[in-house]
Amino acid sequence: MKVTKLVSTCDIKDCPTIYATDRCTLLVQGETPTDHGLQIPAHETLVEIPMELIQKAIRDNLI
Secondary structure (H helix, E strand, C coil), X not given: CCEEEEEECCXXXXXXXXXXXXXXCEEEECECCCCCCCCCCCCCCCCEXXXXXXXXXXXXXXX
């Protein structure tokens, strides 16, 4: 899989980030919340990212 960084909230590796793949999908890097109270299947996960990151990606016409 080829991964391309689209947008991040900072310039270091451990910040919320959105990546595009050559599979026409997005990968999202963010915090893993534990206080959501949802039933998530073992093969899936939730990732929490700031709304600012999505807004920036849309503003910059990245997604």
